[in-house]
Amino acid sequence: MPDVDRERAWLLTVDGAPQSYVDLDDPEHLEFEYARRLAHVLDCAAEPGIPLDLLHLGGGALTLPRYAAATRPGSRQTVVEFDAGLVELVAEHLPLPAGADVTVHTADARAWLAGAEPASADLVVADVFGGSRVPAPLTSVEYAREAARVLRPGGVYAANLADGAPFGFLRAQLANFGTVFAELALIAEPGVLRGRRFGNAVLLASDEPLPAAVLARRCAADAFPARVEDGPALARFMRGAVPVSDAQAVASPEPPEGAFSLG
Template structure:
C-alpha cells in the first residue's frame, strides 16, 4: 500500500519500494539517481525555460511534474496513474501548487496512450512500475509505436528502466525502441553498465538527432555520476536483441533483495 514517510522528507513508498521523494519547498530538488537523470534530460530537450507539453505515464508523488512546472513555467502536463488510491493520497498530503498546469488521470497508462491524440506531446516520460517491475504491456513494440505516434516530430521519449547483467530486458527494450525511433541514448551508472549491480537506466529516444554532449556533461558532473551511451557503442550493447511483440512481452526483472531499499 502507498505510504508517505514524513520523517524522510516526504518519501513515498509502495509495497515497501521507494517510489518518489518530494521537497515541497524546492520542487527542483531531485533525490533519487534515476529522477536526477530524467531531470537532466528534461533540461536539455529544449531551450531552458521553454514551456512544453509533457505526458507522464506513472505518477508517484508527482516529483517530475513538479520539476517541469518549476523549471518550465507555463508547461501543460498530463499525468496518467492507474492507482486511484495513490492519486488521492498525494492530493491530500502533497497538493500541487495553484496554476501548476498539471492534469491528473486515473487510468491504465497504455489504454490512455492509445486514446491520446497523435502529435500531442513534446515529451513523454514513462516511469511506470507495478511494485518494483515495469509492466509487460508497456514493454512491447506496439506500445513503442503508440509512444512514437503521440510524440511530435521533434519530441523525445524518456523511460526509467531497471535491469542487471546480462541485460536481456534492457537490450530488448533498446531493440524495440530502435524499431520506432531514429535516435537512442542510454543513461546509467558505469557500475550498472559493467554488470556489477542491478540498477536503473534511463532510455532517451527521439525521431530527430540527439545532441548528447550537454546531457553527458550534466550526468557526468552529477552527485551520482552516470555515463551516456550513444551511437556505435549503444548498437554494440544491443547486439542481437530483437524487438518485442505483445505476445512475447514480459515485465522487467525482479530486483534482488535490497536493490531499492531505503537505508
Template sequence: MPDIDRERAWLLTVDGAPQSYVDLDDPTYIEFEYLRRLAHVVDCAASEGEPLDVLHLGGGALTLPRYVAATRPGSRQDVVDADRALVRLVREHLPLPPRSGITLHAMDAREWAGRAPAASVDLLVADVFTGSRVPGHLTSLAYAREAERVLRPGGLYAANLADGAPFAFLRSQLATFQAVFADVALIAEPSVLRGRRFGNAVLLASARPLDVAALARRTAGDAFPARVEHGASLRRFVGDAQPVTDADARPSPEPPDGAFSVG
C-alpha cells in the same frame, strides 16, 4: 499500498519500494539519481524556461512534473497512474501549487497513450512500475509505436527502466525502440552497465538527433556520475537482441533483495 513517511522529508514508498522523494518547498530539489537524469533530459529538451507539453506515464509523488512546472512555467502536463489509492493519497497529502498546469489522471498508462491525440506532446516520460517491475504491456513494439504517434515531430521519449546483467530486458527494450525511432540512447551508472549491480537506466528515443553531448556533461557532474551510451557503443551493448511483440512481452526482472530498499 502507498505510504508517505513524513519523518523522511516526504519519501513515498509503494509495497516497500521507494517511489518518490518530494520537497514541497523546493520542487527543483531531486533526491533520486534516476530522477535527476530525467530532469537533465527535461533541461535539454528545449531552450531554458521554454514551456513544454508533457505526458507522464506513472507519477509517484509528482516529483518530475513539479520540477517541470518550476523550471518551465506555462507547461501543460498530464500525469497518468493506474494506482487509484496512490492518486488519492498524493492529491490529499501533497497538493500541487495553484496554476501548476499539472492534471492528474487515474488510468492505465497504455490505455491513456492509445487514446491520446497524435502529435500532442513534446515529451513523453514513462516511469511506470508495479511494485519494482515495469509492466509487460509497456515494453512492446506496439507500445513504442503508440509513444511515437503521441509525440510531436522531433519530440522526445524517456523511460525509467531497471535491469542487471546479462541485461536481456534492457537490451530488448533498446532494440524495440530502435525499430521505431531514428535515434536512441541510454543513461546509466558505469557500475550498472558493467554488470556489477542491478539498477536504473534511462532510455531515450527521438525522431531527431539527441543532444548526447549536453546530456553527457550534465550526467557526468552528478554525485553518482552516469554515462550516456549512444551510436556504436550502444549497438554493441544491444547486440543481437530483438524487438518485443505484445505476445512476447514480459515485465522487467524482479530486483534482487535490497536493490531498491529504503534506508
C-alpha cells in the same frame, strides 16, 4: 500500500521500497538519481524556460511534474497513474503549487496512450512500475509505436527502466524503440552498465539527434555520476537484440532482494 513519511520533505514508499521524494518547499530538489537524469532530459528538451507539453506515464508523488512546473512555467502536463489510492493520497498530502497546469488521470497507461491525440506531446516520460517491475504491456514494440504516435516531430521519449547483466530486458527495450525511432541513447551508472549490479537505466528515443554530449556532462556532474551511451557503443551493447511483440512481452525482471531498499 503507499506510505508517506515527513521530516522537511516527503518520502513515498511502496512495499518498503522508495518510490518518490518530494520537497514541498523546493520542487527543484530531486533526491533520487534516476529522477535527476529524467530532469536533465527535460532541461535539454528545449531552451531554458520554454513551456512544453509533457505526458507522464506513471505519476508517483508527481516529483517530475513539480520540477517541470517550476523550471518551465506554463507547461501543460498530463499525468496517467493507475493507482487510484496513490492519486488520492498525493492530492491530500502533497498538493501541487498554485498555477501548475497538471491534469492527473487515473487510468491504465497503455490504454490511455492508445486513445491520446497524435503529435500532442513534446516529451513523454514513462516511469511505470507494478510493484518493482515494468508491466508487460509497456515493454513491446507495439507500445513503442504508440509512444511515437503521440510525440511531435523532434519530441523525446524517456523511460525509467531497471535491469542487470546480461541485460536481456534492457537490450530488448532498446531494440523495440530502435525499430521505431532513428535515435537512441541510454543513461546509467557505470557499475550498472558493466554488469556489476542491478539498477536503473533511462532509455531515450527520438526521431532527431539527442543532446547526448550535453546530457553526458550533466550526468557526470551528479553525486552518483552516470554515463550516456549512444552511437557505436550503444550498438555494441544492443548487438543481437530483437524487438518483442505484445504476444511475447513480459514484465521487467524482479530486482534482487534489497536492490532498491532504503537499507
